[in-house]
Amino acid sequence: MSLPETIAPALSGALAARGYASLTAVQTAVLAPEAADTDLLVSAQTGxxxxxxxxxxxxxxxxxGKDRFDAPRTPxxxxxxxxxxxALQVRRELEWLYAQTGARIASCVGGMDIRSERRALEQGxxxxxxxxxxxxDHITRxxxxxxxxxxxxxxxxDEMLDLGFRDDLEFILDEAPEDRRTLMFSATVPxxxxxxxxxxxxxxxRISAAGEAGQHVDIEYKAMVVPPHERxxxxxxxxxxxxAQNSIIFCATREAVKHMASRLSNRGxxxxxxxxxxxxxxRNNALQSMRDGRARVCVATDVAARGIDLPNLxxxxxxxxxxxxxTLLHRSGRTGRAGRKGTCVLIVPFSRRRSAERLLQMAKxxxxxMPAPGIAAVQAKNNERILNEVAEVEALDEEHSDVLKALQERYTPEQIAAAYLARELSLRPVPEELSDAPIRPLDGRRGNDRFDRGDRNDRGDRGGRGERGERGDRFGGERQERGPRFDGVWYSLSAGRKHRADPRxxxxxxxxxxxxxxxxxGSIRILDNETRFxxxxxxxxxxxxxxQDHGTGEKGLVIRQATDGGGAAPRRDDGDFKPRGFKPKGDRFGGKPSFDGPKRGGWDKPKGGKRDGEGSFKKKPRRDA
Known part of the structure; x- marks a missing residue:
């Protein structure tokens, strides 16, 4: 299929060189005879x-009517x-589109050197x-x-109005000549x-390039319902x-972005x-890293990712x-662009099931x-990819034939295959172990939001009776047998609770x-200024x-041997540990000893007190008594 003849010849050559065999719906609509030389209000989906x-x-x-522009002067x-x-992305697109016309394109964006922009405008x-x-700013100056x-x-x-640019837009349009042509492109027309x-x-x-029923048809949506702590x-x-070749992860806040990026970086x-x-x-360096392949995962907030177009996302x-x-449609629209297929995954905590159902319903x-993929599912995918990659390998050049023959003579095929498999697996991050939980589809049904929001009762999570019920009754039941004690050496890490240290x-x-x-x-104990493990x-x-040889991989973090073990706090799984300040109460519950809760003095020994014969404390009279 050839491109329409109404396109300027210089632009037709650029589109053909770019691989355009046909135009999209919105591109075809703006070239219609009735759209020529008129103002346009266009609504089209992202991508x-x-x-x-x-x-x-x-x-x-x-x-x-010319093939090339004259010398640049005023815009x-x-x-x-x-x-x-x-804005910078639009400039890059127009540069290749207008490359054969000799067009000079200038950019004026916040965060860049305003003096360089002014010189570019003065040059034309x-x-x-x-x-x-x-x-x-440039207009007023x-x-x-x-x-x-x-x-x-x-x-x-629509996004410019949402971000509060209405006054700036009205100022710019008032300053523009009255006989100019005005084109507005928006995902929706509120x-x-x-x-x-x-x-x-x-x-x-008015041009509507795609109906509501056809939005995001190239995007496959998945909802993974998970326990909140396994997000x-x-x-x-x-x-x-x-x-995926390129992926983007959306978080709500800047702190969440830094936390997620740090965790993923630590995993390779x-x-x-x-x-x-x-x-x-x-920000430019981060996006360029995604474009040239140095990075494959981008963690972003909504504002920072507005309108960006990453290749092969x-x-x-x-x-x-x-x-x-x-926001859901805007985020998801980063993939599935211009006919390319994409996948969108929503990580839904148990407590947000109803919110996710309403969100999808309102977005139509x-x-x-589906459950989040476990270790077995990830390993199966990895094995499948490794087998397919071997099938796609072409014959080696003659310069490598000597090494190939040497490998075949020195090692068996099994050894060569094992070495290749080990190398491939070492290059991939290790999958995480997730808990098995029954998944109910997001179908929008109403229920008891308090516990029906998740399946926590089915698996004993956060107060349920699933797995915890097997430990016996709290009072009078048999205590579950504990596993073998961990025999380990204690170390200290120079990050603690004040540094927001998290075992995850x-x-x-x-x-x-x-x-x-x-x-x-073994155990990980997070103290105020350090962590023992x-x-x-x-x-x-x-x-x-x-x-000692390679460090921790994180700037400022140091691991040393702990001279005093795991710290002063006793472990709750070390035998029959009883917090200080507890007092036996007799056979209140079926002959089993129970314990009083903490009094005003807390669990610690009151200052100036001493033990009596029964293991409790007697407080000295207060000085002001």
Whole structure:
């Protein structure tokens, strides 16, 4: 299928070189005869090719029938985008689209050097791409001349209004020439967009490129219902299970982004973080790492990820559920773009089942409910990929034939295969162990939200009677037999409760630093300024040697041998430990001894008190008595 003849010849060549055999629905709609030289109000879903659409829509007007632009002077067109990333992304798209026309494109975005932008404007530009706030700054400082402006494009207009740019947009449009052409592109057309269009557009043609029933048809939705404390573990296993070329994980806050990125980095993932606290240079570097393959996982907040388009992004994970259906659609729209298939996974804690059901219902989406992939499922996927990769390997060049023959002569095929398998498995992060829990589909049925929100009663989680009930009755029942005591050596890590230390990221860090497995790590005790942990005695020497040779892998964290063991606090599983201050009460419950709760003095010995013959305390009279 050939491209339409209404496209400017220079742009047709660029599209063909880019691999465009046909246009998307929105790109075809803006080239219709009735859309020529008129204002447009276009609603199209994310990832439908809107940048190319308005690029080819205004090309004929800007070129004026020529194949190339004249020398650059004052701008002929202005593209306004809500965020820095989207503005720079639009500039990159227009640069290859207009490459054969000799167009000079300048960008004006917040966070960049305003003096460099001003010099670029003074040297002349045919098209200016920028964010509302920075464009307004240049206009008020007389650095941006809008007298020859022929077209103004508002990209993601609904997002700009949501972010509070209404005053800036009205100022810019009031300064633009009245005879300019105005094109508004928006995912939806709420009342405020319609009001803005009515004020600043003239007899605008309304174009709807895709109906509601057709939104996100290229995205497969999955809902993984997990215990709240296993959310991060489910994210790790999901990344390993799908093994997408590029993935993005959405969190609600900047702190959650840093926490998630740190945990994934400790497990061996090539990850970058993207949040509003980063400088523009840091955000650009993070996105460039995803584009050139140095990173494969991006952890981001909603604001930082608005409008970004990462290549080969096949997996979107909602580590924290969005607050509204619009955000859900916006997040998910990072994948499944321009006909490419994608997968969207919602990590749903038991307590948020009803919220997830309402969210999907309001967004008019359906998701397949499934458990988070366990170790067996991840390993099966890895084995399948390894077998397929071997089948795709082509014959080696002649320069490597000598090494190949030497390998065949020295080792058996089994040894070569074992070495290859070991290398492949060592390059992949280790999957996490998840608990088995019955999963009920998200079907929107009403029930008792207090306990029906999750299946915690079916598995004894957080107050249920499933597995815990097997331990016998609390009073009068038989106590469950404990396993063998862990025989280990204590070590100290220079991070504690004041540093927000968490066993969920400490355990992988310890295992990675000392090259040991989870089974070799015993108790972990988090104190105020440090963390004490046990290492199996047989592995202790090897563990400490690895730490001395390679460090912890984290800046500022040090592991040392603990001289006083695990600390002063006694372990509750070390025999018949009784907290100080408890007093036997006789046979109140079936002849079994029970204990009083703490009095005003707490569990510790009152200051100045002494023991009596029965093991309790007698307090001295207070001085003020």
């Amino acid at each position: 439908s090719g809107k940048t190319v659409a308005f690029g080819i829509a205004i090309a004929a007007q800007l070129l004026g 002929l067109a202005m593209i306004i985008a809500p965020t820095r990333e989207l 530009a045919h098209i200016v791409v920028g964010t509302p706030g920075r464009l307004r 007389n650095a941006l001349d809008m007298s020859t402006l022929q077209a103004v494009v508002l990209d993601e207009a 009342r405020q967009i319609a009001t803005l269009a009515k004020r600043f557009q003239r007899d605008a043609l 991060d573990l489910a994210v790790v296993n999901t990344l390993l299970y799908y093994d 993932f090539a990850v970058v973080a993207l949040s509003g606290e980063l400088s523009q240079a840091e 096949d997996l979107v994970i909602h580590a924290e559920l969005p607050t509204n259906p619009e 989406l359906s998701a397949e409910t 990221w400490l355990l992988p860090l310890i295992c990675k630093a000392g090259n040991v497995s989870k089974r070799d790590v 046990e290492i199996l005695t047989e592995k202790s020497g090897e563990f400490f040697q690895n730490v």
